[in-house]
Amino acid sequence: MLINLKEFLKPNSLKEAWKVYQKDPEHTLFSTGGLSTALREDERTQIVLDLKGLLPNQIENREDHIFIGGNMTINEAMNSLKDHDLVQVLKQVGTNQIRNMATISGTIGQKYGWSDIITALVAYKAKVRVYNDDGESNIPIEEYLGSKVPSIVLGVTIEQKYNFGTFHYISRTDYDVSQFNFYLCASVENGRMVEVGIAYGARPGFAQRFNEAEEMLKDLPLNELVGKTDKIVEKVENANVSTGFGLSQEYRKELLKVYLKRSLQALSESF
Numbered sequence: 635m636l637i638n639l640k641e642f643l644k645p646n647s648l649k650e651a652w653k654v655y656q657k658d659p660e661h662t663l664f665s666t667g668g669l670s671t672a673l674r675e676d677e678r679t680q681i682v683l684d685l686k687g688l689l690p691n692q693i694e695n696r697e698d699h700i701f702i703g704g705n706m707t708i709n710e711a712m713n714s715l716k717d718h719d720l721v722q723v724l725k726q727v728g729t730n731q732i733r734n735m736a737t738i739s740g741t742i743g744q745k746y747g748w749s750d751i752i753t754a755l756v757a758y759k760a761k762v763r764v765y766n767d768d769g770e771s772n773i774p775i776e777e778y779l780g781s782k783v784p785s786i787v788l789g790v791t792i793e794q795k796y797n798f799g800t801f802h803y804i805s806r807t808d809y810d811v812s813q814f815n816f817y818l819c820a821s822v823e824n825g826r827m828v829e830v831g832i833a834y835g836a837r838p839g840f841a842q843r844f845n846e847a848e849e850m851l852k853d854l855p856l857n858e859l860v861g862k863t864d865k866i867v868e869k870v871e872n873a874n875v876s877t878g879f880g881l882s883q884e885y886r887k888e889l890l891k892v893y894l895k896r897s898l899q900a901l902s903e904s905f
């Protein structure tokens with residue numbers, strides 16, 4: 635419960651929202667889907683700024699990228715993205731009721747370390763569209779996650795070039811959040827991996843790219859993948875995972891090896 639909440643405001647424009655926020659950032663909280671805001675307990679928040687209705691509400695399908703509007707709920711994004719690989723992740727988030735309420739902007743803005751969606755977006759090297767003092771801009775998701783500069787999340791952009799994506803996770807129960815998650819995506823052209831993105835989250839902490847494995851895979855012909863898999867999996871020893879959230883560091887490394895092997899096998903069989 636927000637025990638010191640005084641005002642719940644619905645601004646008419648982003649400009650107005652930002653002006654209100656700037657007056658008292660310490661005590662003001664953005665809300666889009668409102669699911670996490672509703673469950674939040676703090677003594678700090680005095681103003682909730684409801685942004686629902688002010689943010690982009692649809693998918694923009696361009697030649698080189700897809701933009702997912704931040705106002706979209708997980709279910710809306712899932713239905714609009716149809717057969718995009720990201721749907722594998724969206725459809726396993728919480729329950730149907732959670733997916734009907736939680737939004738793309740709220741998910742990114744909340745920056746949960748265990749978020750499945752954020753792990754996939756980090757693998758895709760997605761760009762977050764934000765609004766702040768500098769107006770609108772698109773910034774790499776890793777930069778956004780690491781930054782303390784406040785901003786309103788308007789949505790997220792993924793490049794169209796990725797034609798393979800696979801997701802793995804472990805959780806205590808079907809409806810619980812992930813204790814560890816993993817996403818691998820690739821852009822394969824003429825039998826060669828021209829771009830690869832790999833990320834793991836709930837490590838515990840923000841999702842992290844697996845740069846060493848990405849570098850070994852970049853430009854590799856698919857028919858050499860099986861022969862290289864063991865060498866790539868060896869790099870898991872340097873992975874940035876630790877103990878917590880019910881799993882040991884050693885177990886997270888074992889999971890990462892298994893997820894990586896399974897994903898590379900699926901990749902080699904997909905084209």
Ligand SMILES: Cc1cc2nc3c(=O)[nH]c(=O)nc-3n(C[C@H](O)[C@H](O)[C@H](O)COP(=O)(O)OP(=O)(O)OC[C@H]3O[C@@H](n4cnc5c(N)ncnc54)[C@H](O)[C@@H]3O)c2cc1C
Pocket residue numbers: 663664665666667668669670671672673685689704708726727728729732735736737738739740741742743744745746748749750751752785786787788809810811812
């Ligand atoms: C019970 C439960 C189970 C869940 N299970 C999963 C799961 O299995 N997998 C998974 O990936 N996720 C899961 N989630 C997380 C969920 O998908 C959303 O990430 C979460 O609910 C936040 O989305 P929201 O739209 O409700 O955010 P809100 O409640 O609206 O906002 C959350 C926070 O984000 C910030 N924020 C909100 N809007 C903006 C904005 N436009 N710009 C900048 N910052 C903003 C604010 O700090 C706000 O406090 C679960 C959540 C719950 C409550």
